[in-house]
Amino acid sequence: xxxxxxxxxxxxxxxxxxxxxxxxxxxxxxxxxxxxxxxxxxxxxxxxxxxxxxxxxxxxxxxxxxxxxxxxxxxxxxxxxxxxxxxxxxxxxxxxxxxxxxxxxxxxxxxxxxxxxxxxxxxxxxxxxxxxxxxxxxxxxxxxxxxxxxxxxxxxxxxxxxxxxxxxxxxxxxxxxxxxxxxxxxxxxxxxxxxxxxxxxxxxxxxxxxxxxxxxxxxxxxxxxxxxxxxxxxxxxxxxxxxxxxxxxxxxxxxxxxxxxxxxxxxxxxxxxxxxxxxxxxxxxxxxxxxxxxxxxxxxxxxxxxxxxxxxxxxxxxxxxxxxxxxxxxx
Numbered sequence: 651x652x653x654x655x656x657x658x659x660x661x662x663x664x665x666x667x668x669x670x671x672x673x674x675x676x677x678x679x680x681x682x683x684x685x686x687x688x689x690x691x692x693x694x695x696x697x698x699x700x701x702x703x704x705x706x707x708x709x710x711x712x713x714x715x716x717x718x719x720x721x722x723x724x725x726x727x728x729x730x731x732x733x734x735x736x737x738x739x740x741x742x743x744x745x746x747x748x749x750x751x752x753x754x755x756x757x758x759x760x761x762x763x764x765x766x767x768x769x770x771x772x773x774x775x776x777x778x779x780x781x782x783x784x785x786x787x788x789x790x791x792x793x794x795x796x797x798x799x800x801x802x803x804x805x806x807x808x809x810x811x812x813x814x815x816x817x818x819x820x821x822x823x824x825x826x827x828x829x830x831x832x833x834x835x836x837x838x839x840x841x842x843x844x845x846x847x848x849x850x851x852x853x854x855x856x857x858x859x860x861x862x863x864x865x866x867x868x869x870x871x872x873x874x875x876x877x878x879x880x881x882x883x884x885x886x887x888x889x890x891x892x893x894x895x896x897x898x899x900x901x902x903x904x905x906x907x908x909x910x911x912x913x914x915x916x917x918x919x920x921x922x923x924x925x926x927x928x929x930x931x932x933x934x935x936x937x938x939x940x941x942x943x944x945x946x947x948x949x950x951x952x953x954x955x956x957x958x959x960x961x962x963x964x965x966x967x968x969x970x971x972x973x974x975x976x977x978x979x980x981x
Contacts, residue, residue, distance in 0.1 A: 651694045660688040671696065710740050711955055712760030713769045716748045716838075717870045720899060722925050722944040723771070726793070729948025730769060737956055739766065746771075748869045750837050754779040761786060767955040773797050773804075773839045789958030791951045795840050796968050803958070804968040805951045809840045812940045812973045813847030816894060816922055821855045823981060825892035825920060828852070829862075831879055831904075832896035833869045844896045844924065862886075867900060876903025880921075884913065891919060892981065898925030898939060905933055905980065920981040936978035946971050 653671075657664040662685065670677040670685045677685075688694075713730055715723040731741045742765060744756035754776045760768055761782065767789040775783070783790045783801050790802035795809055820828050835842035845864065852859050865883070867875050879900060883890050895901035901923030908915050915921055915935045923930060926941035950969055958964065 651692055653694070653696075655692060656685065656688050656694050659692060660685055708764040708766055709738055710742050710763065710765050711767045711769060711952070712742045712744065712756065712763075712765040714744045714746050714753050714756050715771050716746050718745055719870055719872065720897075720925070721927055722898070722942055725944035726771075726948040726951075729945040730952045731948075733949045733952035734956070739952075739956070739959075748834075748838055750774060750776045750779065754782075757782055766959055767791070769793060769951050769955060773799065774837045789955045789964070791954050793947050793951045795843065796970055797839065797843075800966045800968060802964045803954050803966065805947055805954060805971065806968065807942065807947075807971055807973045809843040810847040812924070812975075813844040813894075813896070814851045815975060816924070816938075816940055817848045817851035818855070819975060819977070820892050820894060820920065820922065820981065821851070821857065823892075823920070827888060827890045828857070828892045828894060829865060829883060829890040830894045830896065831865045831867060831900065833867055833871055838869070841896060848894065848896075867897075871897035871899045873899040873903040873906075876900035876905070877907030880904035880907055880913075880919070881911075884919065889919070892916075892922070893919060894922045894924075896924045898923045898927045898930060901937060901939070902927070902929055902933065905935065905937055909934055915980050922981055926976055931976070931978065933980075935980050938978045938981040939976050941974040941976050943971050943973075 653667055654664060657667045660667065666677065667685055670682050674682055711734055713727060715727060718724055727743055734741055742760060746753040746756065757768065757779050768786065769791045771794050773792055773795055792800060792804040793806055795806045830848045832845055833841050835845055849859050865879060867879060880893065883893060901921055905915060905921050913919060921937060923937050923939035926939045930937040930939050950971060
């Protein structure tokens with residue numbers, strides 16, 4: 651099925667049909683309606699690959715997220731998609747599972763598919779990926795963190811500062827035996843910055859950071875992992891009186907495990923999270939956490955991408971959307 655078939659079936663010239671699809675505002679509404687009715691009847695689908703060869707634009711933006719199990723990254727992707735759609739751009743979504751190699755593979759696919767722009771999660775890339783992105787002619791947005799060395803532009807928040815502020819809050823509340831629980835910092839600049847923030851805040855307050863002060867869980871973070879982690883912590887001879895989870899799902903799992911096993915929160919142990927997923931405020935003991943604006947990050951990343959496609963120059967700057975400490979009953 652080709653555009654010529656649509657032209658023949660509608661009784662309109664090929665030029666009129668083509669203009670109706672490419673520049674609909676230049677064609678009378680009744681004519682557009684007739685063409686659309688013919689397209690629907692015939693089941694015609696435009697050849698986007700052929701169109702992109704002519705226009706040098708694919709109208710597709712490649713987006714890489716580490717996981718989709720967390721609603722934060724789903725919100726981020728939705729924010730990107732909803733911002734792009736009114737401008738005729740579509741999102742190509744890839745999941746890296748925190749693997750720089752899988753991210754590189756996705757980037758190569760996006761470039762091969764002639765993506766107009768690329769949006770990434772974080773700053774942890776392979777050397778090959780960085781070179782590909784530096785040579786890429788379209789906009790590149792690195793999201794979810796605030797760091798120097800931006801390839802093109804970035805949208806995120808200060809993970810390090812957020813961890814410092816939450817740790818200082820727990821110290822200020824009088825907790826003495828604070829344990830941090832986080833994912834691997836390997837190939838994850840957000841986790842690395844949060845861990846660094848926790849350690850710096852503890853040491854600045856004169857608190858000891860021992861080998862057992864930091865507990866690592868395997869990525870991806872899950873709600874199921876939180877219970878066993880808290881169970882092992884509460885079995886220690888030197889029990890923690892506060893646990894700061896650097897991801898929200900295991901923090902929620904830990905909270906549910908504590909409440910179902912007769913452990914009072916925060917009397918026996920305080921629990922703080924990072925992310926503010928919707929369930930956290932609805933738990934029997936509402937959870938203290940760092941609120942991340944995932945949808946806003948996605949919307950701003952897409953807005954930056956669109957601006958660059960419309961000719962705006964890259965300023966190699968980071969747009970900081972901020973974060974908020976949500977102080978609730980769990981601490």
